[in-house]
Amino acid sequence: MTNSPAVPAVPAVLPAQGAILLVDKAEGWTSHDVVAKSRRALGTRKVGHAGTLDPMATGLLVLGAGPSTRLLTHLVGLDKTYLTTIRLGSATVTDDREGDRISTADPAAVEALTDDRIARAAAELTGAIEQAPSAVSAIKVDGQRAYDRVRAGETVELKKRPVTVYAFELGELVRTTDADGAPVVDIEATVRCSTGTYIRALARDLGAALGVGGHLTALRRTRVGPFDVADAVETAALAQGDPLPLLAPTVVATTLFPRLDLTAEQAVDLGNGKKLEFTEAGDAVPDAPLVAAIAPDERLVGLVELRRGRARVVTNFPVATEPSA
CATH class of the missing domain: 3.30.2350.10 (Pseudouridine synthase)
Incomplete structure (x- = not known):
């Protein structure tokens, strides 16, 4: 089983590409309650989760905030x-x-x-x-x-x-x-x-x-997949204004999928929807249903499918250009 990614404690200021937040849901809370509290804690309406928990249940709820909600589609299906x-x-x-x-x-x-x-x-x-x-x-x-x-x-x-x-x-x-x-x-x-x-x-x-x-x-x-409740923040912390352990989308994507490092030019072209070809020692890179395409500044450009060396964007991750709230 893949090890859970390291979770840094950072202030609850949502980065431009959003973040993934692991929450240890308390008994009696609905998943909607957790989302509502997270919206206030992170200063954005754009928060979703990757699989509900009953109010009676406790434990790991994986949230996405801002542009990182686009990752939730790929998290829902995890074991x-x-x-x-x-x-x-x-x-x-x-x-x-x-x-x-x-x-x-x-x-x-x-x-x-x-x-x-x-x-x-x-x-x-x-x-x-x-x-x-x-x-x-x-x-x-x-x-x-x-x-x-x-x-x-x-x-x-x-x-x-x-x-x-x-x-x-x-x-x-x-x-x-x-x-x-x-x-x-x-x-x-x-x-x-x-x-x-x-x-x-x-x-x-x-x-x-x-x-x-x-x-x-x-x-x-x-x-949930490689993510462990031991790395999650308790629900009570969402209302206390404490620093929250946010996971950058790049960390999450490269935990789940192979990494494809881009040049600065490739990052711009792929972000603009241009079809690119990738080779290794003159041969097309191996086919892969999903890889995480990463810019030189560690920004997640998108999740792409590789076939015969050609990249097709499955999910792109633009940087937010408007206030998240």
């Missing part, structure tokens, strides 16, 4: 890593602890759960799988969010979609009881998965496979 606690023995309408309970397992069925049984069920949910997202999700059904339909009393069943669970690592089984005194099993898990994977749905499906129901009681995102 994610989560730490979670799954409760086996009951199911909820939201597949997490915030929803109404819809089933409670027979105590004997919960008592019969073992580490081996749970591990075997988790193995069936590892690899390339088909997963139905949680009904309480932002996915639109006939133009309306699924969670709005559920809250209106409708029964919503979303179509399965392919996802990949690269790792589903389980901790020790802990026997306990829920608020009503019913026996349940809590188990901590680390999940590394492709984008679009619903961890709540994974808990639901694990419980269903074991015949006892399941839901999440805790969820924390620790990594």
Whole structure:
């Protein structure tokens, strides 16, 4: 796995090309809350994120500000890593602890759960799988969010979609009881998965496979691609006016993609949309779906596709010429 890029602490003054900001979202905050606070902290309306987190969840939220929001398209699809606690023995309408309970397992069925049984069920949910997202999700059904339909009393069943669970690592089984005194099993898990994977749905499906129901009681995102929550700023700092650890778009782009160093003339030409040819020792440079084209002053000119030595701009990164606020 690629190491997380070094994150320098700099004043919260947005550079001309914007920046990427890593935030450790606190429980109870919505992703929109974090974006709103970041807009004020950075003095710009142009802030977006590369993948939402539920209010119950904590952990890494990757934000883009100013022109660097153009990078978010290339960050959304990165793999994610989560730490979670799954409760086996009951199911909820939201597949997490915030929803109404819809089933409670027979105590004997919960008592019969073992580490081996749970591990075997988790193995069936590892690899390339088909997963139905949680009904309480932002996915639109006939133009309306699924969670709005559920809250209106409708029964919503979303179509399965392919996802990949690269790792589903389980901790020790802990026997306990829920608020009503019913026996349940809590188990901590680390999940590394492709984008679009619903961890709540994974808990639901694990419980269903074991015949006892399941839901999440805790969820924390620790990594997005090469970016680690250890390098993130806490949400409270966004309102305190402290220096924020901003990542320059060049740092982010060269962490994710191969680097292509440009001459000053090439940087101007590529920035103006001119098609360029690149060679190494007289031969065309190798094909690449995306490379980060960098000017001599370390400015990110754009992300380009290389084919037969010719560069095609996929995403350009002009320097902002107007106030960001």
